[in-house]
Amino acid sequence: MTDPDASLDPAAPDLDPAAMRKHYRAEGLAERDLADGPVEQFARWFRQAAAQAHLFEPNAMIVSTADGDGRPSARTVLLKQFDERGFVFYTNYESRKARDLAENPYVSLLFPWHPMARQVIVTGVARRTGRDETAAYFRTRPHGSQLGAWASGQSSVIASRAELDASYAELAARYPEGVEQVPVPPHWGGFRVAPSTVEFWQGRENRLHDRLRYVAEPDGGWRVERLSP
Ligand SMILES: Cc1cc2nc3c(=O)[nH]c(=O)nc-3n(C[C@H](O)[C@H](O)[C@H](O)COP(=O)(O)O)c2cc1C
Numbered sequence: 206m207t208d209p210d211a212s213l214d215p216a217a218p219d220l221d222p223a224a225m226r227k228h229y230r231a232e233g234l235a236e237r238d239l240a241d242g243p244v245e246q247f248a249r250w251f252r253q254a255a256a257q258a259h260l261f262e263p264n265a266m267i268v269s270t271a272d273g274d275g276r277p278s279a280r281t282v283l284l285k286q287f288d289e290r291g292f293v294f295y296t297n298y299e300s301r302k303a304r305d306l307a308e309n310p311y312v313s314l315l316f317p318w319h320p321m322a323r324q325v326i327v328t329g330v331a332r333r334t335g336r337d338e339t340a341a342y343f344r345t346r347p348h349g350s351q352l353g354a355w356a357s358g359q360s361s362v363i364a365s366r367a368e369l370d371a372s373y374a375e376l377a378a379r380y381p382e383g384v385e386q387v388p389v390p391p392h393w394g395g396f397r398v399a400p401s402t403v404e405f406w407q408g409r410e411n412r413l414h415d416r417l418r419y420v421a422e423p424d425g426g427w428r429v430e431r432l433s434p
Contacts, residue, residue, distance in 0.1 A: 233415045235415075236431070243403035244287065248287075250323065250405065254316070257318075257320055257321060260320055263316075264283050265283055265317075266281070266314045266317075267281055267316075268280060268281075268302060269312065270301075270302050273308035278302070284314075285342060285395070290399065292398045292400070293334060296394075297354070297359035297360070297393055298333070298393060300359040306331050311328070311329075312329060312398055322408030323408070325406070327400045327404075329400040330401070332399070334396065334397050339393070342395065343389045343393070348383075348387065352377055353373065355376050355387070356376055357372075400419075400421065402420050404417070414434035416431065417430075418430050418431075
């Protein structure tokens with residue numbers, strides 16, 4: 206029998222990360238092309254990202270947090286809403302990320318739109334969404350996801366997969382679909398990240414990428430600065 210992992214030999218030339226090199230397209234991002242504010246600019250790029258067949262989930266972003274001692278952690282989360290007030294995601298309020306945010310509300314969101322040689326990096330402060338807003342979003346989730354929010358004690362250590370499945374099955378029996386409304390778990394809800402900086406990165410030739418960053422001004426406006434790649 207052939208070894209199914211044989212092709213994963215890290216010494217194979219096509220798997221040498223140092224030899225992996227993509228050439229980024231030449232079209233750049235110029236100051237004159239930018240929208241007045243970062244949310245409108247994000248909306249433009251998000252629309253383009255959503256139209257990209259290669260981007261499975263354009264709303265997937267990497268949320269980085271740090272605890273009160275400055276220890277960082279990162280994970281992928283789905284963006285569920287954005288407007289002038291900020292960028293919203295939903296999660297478990299007892300998860301590691303939520304505990305971090307309770308100790309230290311500073312957060313970074315990174316959208317890795319690699320097929321477009323683009324990334325957007327938001328930094329800002331995260332605050333919980335109101336319960337009404339959370340409930341309104343929770344009601345739009347599929348029944349199974351609503352049960353999942355109850356079944357999972359996100360980020361805690363569990364004994365087995367069976368424990369998780371049993372918890373889900375119990376909830377599914379208690380709240381049959383279309384019969385009983387699943388209540389919003391008190392330990393579940395949203396965070397809205399109010400941006401203080403938003404950087405738009407466009408990969409270009411020779412590693413001379415464009416990096417344009419909006420920085421929030423005290424009067425509510427935005428300053429744009431160009432960063433060296
Ligand atoms: C594509 C993708 C989307 C995800 N979306 C979410 C999400 O919207 N909310 C969430 O809590 N976890 C989401 N997760 C799971 C998180 O990455 C993470 O495992 C979980 O939130 C626990 O993180 P923590 O222990 O650092 O708090 C997603 C994972 C992936 C790969």
